[in-house]
Amino acid sequence: TLRYLIFVRSEEFPGEDVFGFGDDLELNQFDGLPFSSRYYKLLKERKSLPVWKVRSQFKDALEENQLIVVSGTAKTGRSTQIPQWCAELCLSAQYQHGMVVCTQTNKQRAVDLALRVADEMDVNIGHEVGYTIPLETCCSADTVLRYCTDDMLLREMMSDPFLEHYGVVIVDQAHERTVGTDVLLGLLRDILLQRPELRVVVLSVPPMTDKLLKHYRSVPLISLEAPGSAEVVHSYSSNKDYFYSALRLVLEIHRTKEGGDVVVFLASDEEVQCAYSILQREGTRLGGDLDQMVPIIMCSSYLGLLPNLAEQAGSAKSRRVFLSTHQEEDVWWPAESVNFVIDTGVQRKMVYNPRVRAFSKVLRPISQCQADIRKQLSGPTGKCFCLYPEASPSPAETSPQILESNITPTALFLKRMEIAGLGQCNFIDRPDPEGLMQALEELDYLAALDDDGNLSEIGIIMSEIPVDPQMAKALLASCEFDCVSEMLTIAAMLSAPSCFLEPPAGSAHEALQCHRKFQHPEGDHFTLINIYNAFKRSQREEYLTTEKWCREYFLDYSSLKTADAIRTELTDTLNRIELPISEPSFGTKTNTHNIKRALLAGFFMQIARDVDGSGNYFILAHKHVAQVHPFSSYGAQSHKLGLPEWVVFNEYTLSDNNCMRTVSEISPQVFIQMAPVYFFYNLPPSESKDILQSMLEPEGSRKCKEKKRAVAISSDANSSCTALTPAYDRCVIQ
Structure with missing residues (x-):
C-alpha cells in the first residue's frame, strides 16, 4: 500500500x-x-457558511422524511452544500434509488453552481457533477449530482414521468415562482405517493416557505440563520425618475473613491442596455484621479454581453458596475467584491391577456421577498440604496408566473403527463380559469385534443417538439408540404433572441440599409431565412470571420449562433420521431406557397387585415386594431413598398403602440383552406369575416342572400340561406 x-x-x-x-x-x-490541497481550503470556507450549522439536522430529516422545506436567504450556502449532502445519502445507498438533481430557474446559475460544487467536491465537471441547460449538456454516466433548469427536468419527465432516475430531487429558488417550478412542485405531490423511496428538498426564502408548508402539510421545516444585512438607505419620496437617479448614484459612489463593486437593479432589459451605454460614455469623461468604471450587463437575454466573472475580476484600479433586472436577483454574484447595491424597487413584466392572446408590459413594484434578497447581496459591511420609501406598499411574495403567462404549452405538457399516468397537477396557485380555457381551446383548434379532450396522436407528436404548440403544428404541416428545412429555420430564428442589434447613436440609417439587404418581398418570416442562410454562408468564407460579418450588418452573433443550435436540436428531434425532412428549395414559387400554408396551419389564429390601406390592421380573432412593428419589412421605413391587405403575424403586444412582430403576406383563400372550419365559424362577426364568408360560399348562395335582403325578409332569409351552406360543429372543450 x-x-x-x-x-x-x-x-x-x-x-x-x-x-x-x-x-x-x-x-x-x-x-x-x-x-487535493484545494479541497481542504474550500472545506474551511464551507464550514463557515450558515447552512453548515444544520448539517446533522438536515441529514437526519432527509433520512426520515420524503419531503423537506429549507428556508434561508441568499448567501447562506444552501444551493451548494445541500445538494452535496444529498449526494452523500445516495452514495450510502449505492445509488439504488437514483442520483441527485437540483433545479434552477436561471441557466447561467445552473452552470455556475455546478462548476463551484465540482470544485468543492474535488471532482471533474461533467463527470461526478454535471449540468443540463437548454442546448447544452455536460454530464456522463458517472454523474451523481446534476444541476439543471426546471424546464429541462420537466422535458425529461416525458420519458421518465416518475423521475425513477433520481433518488433525491432538489427544487431550488422556489420563491421565483416560474411556470416550470410551480408545475414541478405540483406534480411532485403525486410522484411522492407513487415512489415512497424518493426524497424531495424544496429550497426557498420567507415568506414563500409558509405557503409551501400549507400546500404540502406536515413536512419538516429547516430554517437557516440569515447572514448580517447591509446598511439600508431608503429614499424619502416615491421616485418616478428612478432610472436616472440610479445612474447618478452610481457616479456619486464612484467619485467617493470608496472601494467595492456596485450592483444596480433596473426594471427591464431595455433599461439595462441603455444604462450600459450611458455608463460607458460617462466612464470616458471621468477625471484622471478616478479609477476606471467598468459596466457589466448581467441579463441572460443579452447572451453576447453576459460576462465570465472570473475573467472580469476587478483590478485594483477598476470598479465593476453590474447592471441587472428582477430575473437575476439570486444569481451567483461575486459576493466578496460587491459593496454597494442600488435597488430601484420596480420591475417591468410581460403579462399575458388570454382574451386577446397578447402580452402587455406592466410596471410593478417588486415584492418584499425580492427586496430582502437584494439587501443581502452586499453583506454586513456594504450599503443598499433603496430608491423608494421604507413604508411603500409591496406584495409579500413574488407573483406566480403561471397567473401571468400563456399556459398553452403547460396545458399540452400536462395532457402528456396524464397519458404517462400522473394525476391532476396540484398547483400552489391554480391558473386563471379563463387562461386555462383559452389554452385548451387553442389545443383543440390545433387538433392536439381528441373528441374526449385527451391528447390526440398529433398532440403527442407536438409535445415531443421543444417549441410552442403553434410552431410545433406548423413544423408538422411542413412535413406534408415539403418545406421542412425552411420551417426549421423560421422556428429556430423565432425561438432565439432577436438577431437585430440596437444600432449605436448616429448609425440608425446605416443599420437600416444593412438590414434591407436581407428583406424578402413575401415578409418577415422569409427575411429571417435570408439572414440565417447568409449567416451560414459567412461561416464558410475564409476571408471574413462570422463575428466581424455580424458586426458589419448590425446582427447579433450570439443570437444567430443560438438559432443555429436550436435548429440542430429541432432537426435531431424530427429525425428521432422519424418525420421526413425535405431538401431545401427556398426561393421557388412552390416553396414560398408551401411555407405560407405550413405557417397558417399553426398560426391561423393570428391573422389580420388592413382595413383602410394605411396600415391599420384589424385582427380577426379579437377585433383589435394594430400596427406593423417599425423593424418589420412592412414597417414605417418600408411604406414605399406598399402594405399587404392580409397578413399572418407571430407576436402581438399591447404595449409598443399595439404592434405586430414578424409579419408576412398571405392570401385569404389560403387562410380559408388551412384554418379549421370550426375556428373560422367561431370568429366574431366583422367585415373581414364577411369577406371570407363570401369567398367560402357558393355563388348561388350569395345571390340568394342578396335577393332576400332586398325584399327585407330577414328572418326567413337567414334560415333559407343557412340551409344552402354546409353545417359545421362548433368547438366544444371537454
Whole structure:
C-alpha cells in the first residue's frame, strides 16, 4: 500500500486529525482519488457558511422524511452544500434509488453552481457533477449530482414521468415562482405517493416557505440563520425618475473613491442596455484621479454581453458596475467584491391577456421577498440604496408566473403527463380559469385534443417538439408540404433572441440599409431565412470571420449562433420521431406557397387585415386594431413598398403602440383552406369575416342572400340561406 506523509496546519482544522504519518491518504468517496490541497481550503470556507450549522439536522430529516422545506436567504450556502449532502445519502445507498438533481430557474446559475460544487467536491465537471441547460449538456454516466433548469427536468419527465432516475430531487429558488417550478412542485405531490423511496428538498426564502408548508402539510421545516444585512438607505419620496437617479448614484459612489463593486437593479432589459451605454460614455469623461468604471450587463437575454466573472475580476484600479433586472436577483454574484447595491424597487413584466392572446408590459413594484434578497447581496459591511420609501406598499411574495403567462404549452405538457399516468397537477396557485380555457381551446383548434379532450396522436407528436404548440403544428404541416428545412429555420430564428442589434447613436440609417439587404418581398418570416442562410454562408468564407460579418450588418452573433443550435436540436428531434425532412428549395414559387400554408396551419389564429390601406390592421380573432412593428419589412421605413391587405403575424403586444412582430403576406383563400372550419365559424362577426364568408360560399348562395335582403325578409332569409351552406360543429372543450 502506498503511504504518504501529510502536513496540515492544525489551526485550520481544530478538533480533527490534522496530520498523519504512515497513514493512507484520505480518498474522495465519489471518485476514489486522493483529495487535493484545494479541497481542504474550500472545506474551511464551507464550514463557515450558515447552512453548515444544520448539517446533522438536515441529514437526519432527509433520512426520515420524503419531503423537506429549507428556508434561508441568499448567501447562506444552501444551493451548494445541500445538494452535496444529498449526494452523500445516495452514495450510502449505492445509488439504488437514483442520483441527485437540483433545479434552477436561471441557466447561467445552473452552470455556475455546478462548476463551484465540482470544485468543492474535488471532482471533474461533467463527470461526478454535471449540468443540463437548454442546448447544452455536460454530464456522463458517472454523474451523481446534476444541476439543471426546471424546464429541462420537466422535458425529461416525458420519458421518465416518475423521475425513477433520481433518488433525491432538489427544487431550488422556489420563491421565483416560474411556470416550470410551480408545475414541478405540483406534480411532485403525486410522484411522492407513487415512489415512497424518493426524497424531495424544496429550497426557498420567507415568506414563500409558509405557503409551501400549507400546500404540502406536515413536512419538516429547516430554517437557516440569515447572514448580517447591509446598511439600508431608503429614499424619502416615491421616485418616478428612478432610472436616472440610479445612474447618478452610481457616479456619486464612484467619485467617493470608496472601494467595492456596485450592483444596480433596473426594471427591464431595455433599461439595462441603455444604462450600459450611458455608463460607458460617462466612464470616458471621468477625471484622471478616478479609477476606471467598468459596466457589466448581467441579463441572460443579452447572451453576447453576459460576462465570465472570473475573467472580469476587478483590478485594483477598476470598479465593476453590474447592471441587472428582477430575473437575476439570486444569481451567483461575486459576493466578496460587491459593496454597494442600488435597488430601484420596480420591475417591468410581460403579462399575458388570454382574451386577446397578447402580452402587455406592466410596471410593478417588486415584492418584499425580492427586496430582502437584494439587501443581502452586499453583506454586513456594504450599503443598499433603496430608491423608494421604507413604508411603500409591496406584495409579500413574488407573483406566480403561471397567473401571468400563456399556459398553452403547460396545458399540452400536462395532457402528456396524464397519458404517462400522473394525476391532476396540484398547483400552489391554480391558473386563471379563463387562461386555462383559452389554452385548451387553442389545443383543440390545433387538433392536439381528441373528441374526449385527451391528447390526440398529433398532440403527442407536438409535445415531443421543444417549441410552442403553434410552431410545433406548423413544423408538422411542413412535413406534408415539403418545406421542412425552411420551417426549421423560421422556428429556430423565432425561438432565439432577436438577431437585430440596437444600432449605436448616429448609425440608425446605416443599420437600416444593412438590414434591407436581407428583406424578402413575401415578409418577415422569409427575411429571417435570408439572414440565417447568409449567416451560414459567412461561416464558410475564409476571408471574413462570422463575428466581424455580424458586426458589419448590425446582427447579433450570439443570437444567430443560438438559432443555429436550436435548429440542430429541432432537426435531431424530427429525425428521432422519424418525420421526413425535405431538401431545401427556398426561393421557388412552390416553396414560398408551401411555407405560407405550413405557417397558417399553426398560426391561423393570428391573422389580420388592413382595413383602410394605411396600415391599420384589424385582427380577426379579437377585433383589435394594430400596427406593423417599425423593424418589420412592412414597417414605417418600408411604406414605399406598399402594405399587404392580409397578413399572418407571430407576436402581438399591447404595449409598443399595439404592434405586430414578424409579419408576412398571405392570401385569404389560403387562410380559408388551412384554418379549421370550426375556428373560422367561431370568429366574431366583422367585415373581414364577411369577406371570407363570401369567398367560402357558393355563388348561388350569395345571390340568394342578396335577393332576400332586398325584399327585407330577414328572418326567413337567414334560415333559407343557412340551409344552402354546409353545417359545421362548433368547438366544444371537454
